[in-house]
Amino acid sequence: xxxxxxxxxxxxxxxxxxxxxxxxxxxxxxxxxxxxxxxxxxxxxxxxxxxxxxxxxxxxxxxxxxxxxxxxxxxxxxxxxxxxxxxxxxxxxxxxxxxxxxxxxxxxxxxxxxxxxxxxxxxxxxxxxxxxxxxxxxxxxxxxxxxxxxxxxxxxxxxxxxxxxxxxxxxxxxxxxxxxxxxxxxxxxxxxxxxxxxxxxxxxxxxxxxxxxxxxxxxxxxxxxxxxxxxxxxxxxxxxxxxxxxxxxxxxxxxxxxxxxxxxxxxxxxxxxxxxxxxxxxxxxxxxxxxxxxxxxxxxxxxxxxxxxxxxxxxxxxxxxxxxxxxxxxxxxxxxxxxxxxxxxxxxxxxxxxxxxxxxxxxxxxxxxxxxxxxxxxxxxxxxxxxxxxxxxxxxxxxxxxxxxxxxxxxxxxxxxxxxxxxxxxxxxxxxxxxxxxxxxxxxxxxxxxxxxxxxxxxxxxxxxxxxxxxxxxxxxxxxxxxxxxxxxxxxxxxxxxxxxxxxxxxxxxxxxxxxxxxxxxxxxxxxxxxxxxxxxxxxxxxxxxxxxxxxx
Numbered sequence: 048x049x050x051x052x053x054x055x056x057x058x059x060x061x062x063x064x065x066x067x068x069x070x071x072x073x074x075x076x077x078x079x080x081x082x083x084x085x086x087x088x089x090x091x092x093x094x095x096x097x098x099x100x101x102x103x104x105x106x107x108x109x110x111x112x113x114x115x116x117x118x119x120x121x122x123x124x125x126x127x128x129x130x131x132x133x134x135x136x137x138x139x140x141x142x143x144x145x146x147x148x149x150x151x152x153x154x155x156x157x158x159x160x161x162x163x164x165x166x167x168x169x170x171x172x173x174x175x176x177x178x179x180x181x182x183x184x185x186x187x188x189x190x191x192x193x194x195x196x197x198x199x200x201x202x203x204x205x206x207x208x209x210x211x212x213x214x215x216x217x218x219x220x221x222x223x224x225x226x227x228x229x230x231x232x233x234x235x236x237x238x239x240x241x242x243x244x245x246x247x248x249x250x251x252x253x254x255x256x257x258x259x260x261x262x263x264x265x266x267x268x269x270x271x272x273x274x275x276x277x278x279x280x281x282x283x284x285x286x287x288x289x290x291x292x293x294x295x296x297x298x299x300x301x302x303x304x305x306x307x308x309x310x311x312x313x314x315x316x317x318x319x320x321x322x323x324x325x326x327x328x329x330x331x332x333x334x335x336x337x338x339x340x341x342x343x344x345x346x347x348x349x350x351x352x353x354x355x356x357x358x359x360x361x362x363x364x365x366x367x368x369x370x371x372x373x374x375x376x377x378x379x380x381x382x383x384x385x386x387x388x389x390x391x392x393x394x395x396x397x398x399x400x401x402x403x404x405x406x407x408x409x410x411x412x413x414x415x416x417x418x419x420x421x422x423x424x425x426x427x428x429x430x431x432x433x434x435x436x437x438x439x440x441x442x443x444x445x446x447x448x449x450x451x452x453x454x455x456x457x458x459x460x461x462x463x464x465x466x467x468x469x470x471x472x473x474x475x476x477x478x479x480x481x482x483x484x485x486x487x488x489x490x491x492x493x494x495x496x497x498x499x500x501x502x503x504x505x506x507x508x509x510x511x512x513x514x515x516x517x518x519x520x521x522x523x524x525x526x527x528x529x530x531x532x533x534x535x536x537x538x539x540x541x542x543x544x545x546x547x548x549x550x551x552x553x554x555x556x557x558x559x560x561x562x563x564x565x566x567x568x569x570x571x572x573x574x575x576x577x578x579x580x581x582x583x584x585x586x587x588x589x590x591x592x593x594x595x596x597x598x599x600x
Contacts, residue, residue, distance in 0.1 A: 056262075056263075057260075058226055058262040058263045058271075059229045061230045061270055061273075062231050063274065065273035066266075068273055068304060068309070071307040073339055074303055075341060077333070077342060077343050078311060078312050078313045079114070079288075079312035080313055081113070081147060082115070082116050082329065083315065083316055083326065084317055085104060085105060085116065085119055085130075086118065086119045086149055087314075087326055088316040088317075088321050088326065091320060091323075091325070092362065093362070096361070098129060102134075102139070103360060105134065106139075109141055109144060110346070111346055111347065112344060113144070115145050116146055117148070117171075117173065118134065118148060119148065119149070121148055121163035121164070122150055122155075122163065128159075131164060134146065135165075140167065140168060142168065145169045145170065146169075146170050147171040147219070148160055148163060148164055148170060148171070148173065150173065150175075151176065152175065152197050152198055154204055157172075157201065157205065161208045161212060164214070166214070169215045169216075169217070170215070171217045171253065172205055172217070173219040173253075173255070174205055174221075175220065175221035175255075176197045176222070176223060178223065178224065178233055178236055179224035179225075179226075179227030180229065181224070181227055195239060198239065199240065202220060202240040202243040205218050205244075217251070217253065218244050218252045219255055219288070220252070221255040221256070221257050222256070225271075226257075226259065226263065226271070227260065233256070233275065241279065241281050245281070246285060251286050252285055252286070254275075255289070255290055256271075256310075258301055261292055261297060261298065261301065262294075265300035268291075269301075269307060269308040270308070272287070272304075272310055275309075287310045287311050288313070289310045289314065290315070292321065292324065292326055293321075294324050299327055299331050302315070302327045302332055303335065313329065315327040315332065316328070317353065318363075318365055318369065319331070320357075330350075333345045334347065334370070334410070337410065347415055348415060348416060350371070350416050352416065353372070372415070374422075377412040378422060378424075379424050380427050382431015382432065384406075384407050385430060385437060386434065388406060388423065388424060389434065391405035391406045392437075408423070424441075425469055426470045426474075427468070427469045428467075430456070432453050435452070435455055444551050447562065448545055448547045450564055451564060454572065455479060458478055458479075459475055459478055462474075462478055483575050483593075484577070484578065484588075484592060485588065485592060486592040486595050487592065488599055489511065490509050490594075490598075491509070491510045492509060492510075493510050494508035495529060500521075503521060503523070503527070503528045504521045505519070505520060505522075507520075507533070509533075518532040518533075520535055526586050530590060533594050537594070539567070540565075541590075541594055541597070546562070546563055546586070547562045551578070558580055558585075559585050561586040562574065562576050563575050563586065563590045565593045565594065565597060569600060571597075573596040573600070574592075574593050574596070575588070575590060575593035575594075575595070576589050576592065577590075
């Protein structure tokens, strides 16, 4: 039974109004990033990664630029314990990277965790216990004071073991299920932990506020974060971290508004992998900053490689429409979109190549390792004349005249419609050449001779099914003279209304392409193209193709 009445609001507003974040326009600097792919993302997999896979994934995270990487819950799994020890004993942790390990606030688990990180050059020990109303009442059956005491004892033990070890440890505390905890109570518990740790400018602590389950609109979460930030003890020495999940599909919005509200750090995963509906997607967050001119301080320039490694190691599939990294996120099939993109690309080249303002493309796809020929303008039955023209120009250097584009667009649409498929650039070129280049079912022009007498005089040799005729005529120019000769011979109009030409390659050996459009006796327009080292020959070939189409019609 689909009964909405069984559900009630599970979150709590701060006791005081906290909405200063509303006055901020955008996230103006990158947060401290912490990848939890190897812990939260790994435990969410049907088949968790092997040791070798974890090592490869760790190396990829380092290459992307993560300086903090949560590597697992070493007290909970022998594989994770072995992974932690392998990284340490084989000196695989770069000097500028800090590993992070997770532990429940339980003495024997905390002690096992410190054994796992012994000898690490630098490690964050992340301790947590759940503080939500639901967990207190239903799971632990403990009072607020009793639950707070769990956090206090855990914090004390972390400090004691770190001092005894003498290692380089930082501390992090999470009131798990923060979103289901009364904000004033969450603050009370966190402040009690901070008071024990006594963080300093040289050794700050992290208070992580997880949206373990998303329970509210993002603006509510932002108000909760602002409240915690404003009233946190020793705030200048506390790094406020967020760990948003995505139950309501607003994990990215939670993170962005949470940063506006005072958070300093984000825990998340690549592509949003994680338990249930996943964690906040760090790639989306970082790229959202990038498209507004903010340095995300992560290198996402080879998105196809990141996606390939991720899918191979996790056996997870990245959706084709996944923001910024899906295979189709830059693709435009719609005719109007293609036309706008094509015009925007030309505008950028003409006006300011250093600025990106292309319609429908929030960033340059090349910035993340994508290509225009296979990723941007894609051709199917929904495509328009501008998109088809763009494909030919971008891939083959053919600048199709505007007058010709509608005819070409319909020709390509018809093929895509019949075959019910997307067309590759090579298939578009094939349609283009088959329709307009050397199209001679009726006749061929085998020879043309010119004399400059009262303008231009020509003799055109026309071959019709093996029968050759020499036709003389004149005109204002060579192509005009040939056009008049064809019109005289066939008794049909051959009026040129469109003529354009350009070189296909630079240099002395370049070929030229000519485009010709004529109006037939039925009043319709017919087109042809010619390609040759000699532009006159290319123009004649184009006219020949156009006239053949007109006569055949």
